[in-house]
Amino acid sequence: MLSSTRYSALSTREIIAESLRFYVNRFDALVFPFLIANLLKSILWKLAFDLIPQFKIQPGFTENFLIQLINYLTFTIPIVIIFILISWIIDVLPNSLVTKYSSDKLEGRTPSLIGSLKTVTSNIFSLLSVGFIKGLLVILGLALFIIPGIIMAIIFSLAIQVMIIERLGIFESLQKSRRLVAKRPWQVFSILLFLFLLTAIAGISGEIICSYITRSKGYVRLAITLIIISIIKPVQPVAFTYLYYSLSIDQRAIKTHEPHGPLFPVPPQREEPQELIGYHPKFCFKCGQRLPPDAIYCPRCGVRVKT
Secondary structure, three states: OOOOOOOOOOOHHHHHHHHHHHHHHOHHHHHHHHHHHHHHHHHHHHHHHHHOOOOOOOOOOOHHHHHHHHHHHHHHHHHHHHHHHHHHHHHHHHHHHHHHHHHHHHOOOOOOHHHHHHHHHHOHHHHHHHHHHHHHHHHHHHHOOOHHHHHHHHHOOOHHHHHHHHOOOHHHHHHHHHHHHOOOHHHHHHHHHHHHHHHHHHHHHHHHHHHHHOOOOOHHHHHHHHHHHHHHOOHHHHHHHHHHHHHHOOHHHHOOOOOOOOOOOOOOOOOOOHHHOOOOOOEOOOOOOEOOOOOOEOOOOOOEOOO
């Protein structure tokens, strides 16, 4: 963890370094959700490959060949897009779990996968909706000369973090993600690029390993590659959680931050929902002020912090 006496926003290098350190220290807890998700995705893509017929390449570029190619792409591309979107939605669940786990640790609470799972399941519809909208926009953007898809991926990269941490609605989370990213878009792009290259390296490594241990080119090879990728995937939600807090730091709250508190002050949130009745926060959800153990109202802004 970074020294809690440092209150400035984190650089790209610091976010990546802290995310990797956090991940390595909690490897066993963070990998499991992605391992389950990628095993499920391997079965999904096995079904997709069974649905997509093989295209027989004919010698020469004739009119008949061109018609067959157009018909093949017309049938294949929609299937691929649908399965990519489903895979994206499946990834929302482990991303949300790891985001909640990381957030609890950074805010000074005791992280737990069981507790994180309860939070995720209670917001499952909203999380899946955000994942669907975000995935659809990115896929459509990639189809339009790639660059619009990259822009969509950057703009909405923090939507899951906003929804989990601030408990906002679907479109509020998307809008808040856009506003946060607008503060430092090139930093968000740099982190996305790093995570993409890390995942690509894991995929290539998986293919190399498969070439040594099996000659199969079907489901077994795909499953092994996705399992190896799942070892790297948890770094993404951890890095975005660090990035979220870095972009959300309130300078007024930072001035009152105590040396032994969590790494970041709690970001502004809406009123506590009913399921948190009885929970006593360590920081004010409105201004970030550290609270006395028996506080009912924030000593700085006066908002009621315990129902």
